[in-house]
Amino acid sequence: MSSGVDNAGRLVPRLDSLSVTGDWTLVHYATLQDQVEAARARIGNAEVSSLDLSEVVTLDTAGAALLVELLGAENMTELTKDAPDLPPARRALLHTVAQAMAKPLTPQYQATSPLIDFLARTGEGLERFWRQQRLLLGFIGLILSSLIATLWRPGRWRITALVAQIQQTGLYAIGIVALLTFLVGAVVAFLGATVLQNFGATIYTVDLIAFSFLREFGVLLAAILLAGRTASAFTAQIGSMKANEEIDALRALGLNTVELLVLPRVLALLMTLPILTFIGMLSGIIGGALVCLLVLDISALQFVIILQGVPLKHFLVGLAKAPIFAFFIAAIGCLEGFKVSGSAQSVGEHTTSSVVQSIFMVILLDAIAALFFMEMGW
Numbered sequence: 001m002s003s004g005v006d007n008a009g010r011l012v013p014r015l016d017s018l019s020v021t022g023d024w025t026l027v028h029y030a031t032l033q034d035q036v037e038a039a040r041a042r043i044g045n046a047e048v049s050s051l052d053l054s055e056v057v058t059l060d061t062a063g064a065a066l067l068v069e070l071l072g073a074e075n076m077t078e079l080t081k082d083a084p085d086l087p088p089a090r091r092a093l094l095h096t097v098a099q100a101m102a103k104p105l106t107p108q109y110q111a112t113s114p115l116i117d118f119l120a121r122t123g124e125g126l127e128r129f130w131r132q133q134r135l136l137l138g139f140i141g142l143i144l145s146s147l148i149a150t151l152w153r154p155g156r157w158r159i160t161a162l163v164a165q166i167q168q169t170g171l172y173a174i175g176i177v178a179l180l181t182f183l184v185g186a187v188v189a190f191l192g193a194t195v196l197q198n199f200g201a202t203i204y205t206v207d208l209i210a211f212s213f214l215r216e217f218g219v220l221l222a223a224i225l226l227a228g229r230t231a232s233a234f235t236a237q238i239g240s241m242k243a244n245e246e247i248d249a250l251r252a253l254g255l256n257t258v259e260l261l262v263l264p265r266v267l268a269l270l271m272t273l274p275i276l277t278f279i280g281m282l283s284g285i286i287g288g289a290l291v292c293l294l295v296l297d298i299s300a301l302q303f304v305i306i307l308q309g310v311p312l313k314h315f316l317v318g319l320a321k322a323p324i325f326a327f328f329i330a331a332i333g334c335l336e337g338f339k340v341s342g343s344a345q346s347v348g349e350h351t352t353s354s355v356v357q358s359i360f361m362v363i364l365l366d367a368i369a370a371l372f373f374m375e376m377g378w
Contacts, residue, residue, distance in 0.1 A: 004313070005163035006052060007359065010035065014106065015202055017050035017051070017052065018039070018050070018051050018071075019052040019053070019055070019056075019234040020050070020051070020052065020053050020056050020067065020120050020318060022055070022057055023054060023056075023057050023058045024058065024059045024060070024062075024063025024064070024066070024067070025059070025060045025062065025063055026060060026062040027196075028060075028063075029063075029066075030289065032066050033066060036066050036069065036070045038071055041186040047292060050118060050128060051071070051076075051080065053080075053086050053090065054086075057195070059090050059093065060093075060213070061093070061097060064094050065097055065101065066094050066096040067094070068098050069095070069101070072285060073098040073101050073102035073124075074098075074102065076094060076113060077094075077095060077098050078098075080094050080095065085205060091162045096108075096318060097292060100231075102271070109135045114229040116192070126346050127336070129376070132357070136331065136332065136335060139331060139334075139335045140327075140331055142258055143227065143258060143262055143263070143331060145257045146256065146259050146263060147263060147266075148260070148261055149259075150263065150332075156259065158260065158263065158264045159257075159333065161260075161264035162264045162267055162268055164264075165265050165267075165268030165269075166231075166268045166272055167268055168268075169226065169230045169233075169265075169268050169272045170268070170271070170272030170275060171374040173225065173226065173272070173276060174276065174279060176229070177221070177222050177225055177276045177279055177280050178279055178280070178283040179283075180221055180225065180280075181213070181215050181217065181218060181221050181222070181279075181280040181281075181283040181284040181287070182284065182286060182287035182288060183286060184217060184284060184287070185209060185213060185217075185283065185284030185286065185287030185288040186288065186290065186291045187289040188208065188209055188212055188213075188217070188284070188288060189205055189208075189209055189287070189291035189292060189295075189296075190291060190295070191292075192204075192205040192208040192209070193205045193291070193292075193295065193296050196208075201378050202296050202298075202316050203298065203302075203306070205288070206288075206289075206294060206298065206302075206303055206307060207306065207310065208312070209284070209288030209289075209292075210306075210307055210310045211310065211314060212280050212283055212284075212285035212314045213280070213288070213318075214281055214310065214314040214317075214318050215314050215317055215318050216318065216366070216370070217280070218277050218278075218280040218281035218284055218318055219273075219277040219280070219281075219318045219319070219321050219322050219325065219366075220362070220363075220366055221280055221284075222273060222276040222279075222280040222322070223273065223275045223277075223322070223326070223329065223362045223366075224327040224359055224362060225276075225326075226269065226272075226273060226276070226326070226329055226361045227329050227355060227358035227362055228355050228358075230269065230329065230330075230331035230333065230338075231329050231330070231332060231354045231355055231358040232333070232351045232354055232355050233333070234265055234330065234333030234337055234354070235333050235334075235336040235337040235340075235347075235350055235353075236333050236337070236347060236350045236351050237337065237353065237356040238334055238337025238338060238340070239336070239337040239340035239346070239347040239350055239373060240259055240340075240347060241261075241337075242338065242340045242342065243291050243340055243342045243343065243344070243346070243347060244335065247338070249253055261334065262330075262331075262334045265330050265333070266326075266331065266334070268328040268330075269326040269327070269329060270323050270326045270327060270330075272326070273322045273323065273325060273326035273329075274319055274322040274323060276322075276326075277318065277319060277322040278319065281315070281318065285307070289303045311378055317378055318371055319348060319370055320346060321365070321366065322370070324369075325362050325365060325366075328358070328365065329358045329361075329363070330360045332354055332357050332361060333358065334356045336350040336351070336353055336354035336357070337354075
């Protein structure tokens with residue numbers, strides 16, 4: 001059947017009836033629209049009580065919409081309901097178009113309660129957090145399995161990459177860790193002296209500085225600095241490789257990306273964070289000692305003698321937390337790098353996410369460790 005203009009449909013109005021013939025398709029839409037306008041002017045306000053569709057050759061949605069526009073949605077539904085010469089497929093098409101034009105699909109905006117919105121956002125946040133923790137646990141298992149697989153194979157150790165990561169994460173971070181803990185130590189000494197001076201117990205400022213930096217501040221400040229400095233670097237490095245499809249190239253070469261990219265970073269951080277923690281403890285105590293010497297009239301000899309009375313277990317408790325913090329910081333930083341989708345925006349988002357998650361995990365683990373050691377009497 002030809003689809004030229006000569007096959008365009010026709011409208012033949014007769015008193016209260018209407019005869020439709022030819023092709024009513026999108027191809028002839030302009031011609032059919034002119035006929036519909038002419039038929040509307042001829043029919044006027046008269047109601048069409050009979051519709052003959054027996055001579056319609058083809059009918060699509062565009063033609064059905066023109067007929068519904070001419071006769072009205074309700075009238076079209078009534079006229080085609082009992083038409084014996086109308087095929088079921090065309091009747092269904094006309095009914096569907098009539099219903100759609102009778103009730104246009106408009107978006108319904110329903111105001112919700114602020115409480116419901118808050119609960120919905122809270123639920124979504126908790127679901128994302130749970131999904132992230134499950135993914136992190138799986139990634140930690142992958143790291144441990146790769147570590148065990150390469151531990152007894154010295155030929156697969158990445159010594160050069162390990163040394164480079166130790167230099168980046170440890171050597172270059174000594175300055176900022178020492179400076180920050182030194183200043184915090186001075187601040188803690190000032191605050192402690194301000195409170196203890198009211199009770200005539202200024203001398204106990206030395207114990208406050210020693211306990212706080214040996215157990216908490218030394219490892220916590222070093223870990224938070226590495227979370228902001230090193231975890232973000234891990235995410236940016238691996239994420240850029242992911243965006244440039246270098247990760248896919250390594251996998252195509254048959255190389256284990258966890259063994260090649262993750263293990264050197266994890267092992268480097270496991271070595272450097274305890275060292276940085278020790279430097280942070282020492283710098284914080286020196287900062288507090290300087291304040292005691294210059295402001296509180298506590299001599300260096302007094303400070304050292306009181307410091308010698310602090311049990312060794314506090315130093316060991318602080319140092320024992322460093323490898324745990326380091327492992328989680330490195331794992332989160334590398335995992336977020338692998339989650340980059342390929343764009344610069346994704347690299348930035350996951351870099352921010354790695355810093356936030358690392359700091360949150362460090363503080364959470366530190367709180368759990370504090371409760372555990374308190375219950376154990378350590």
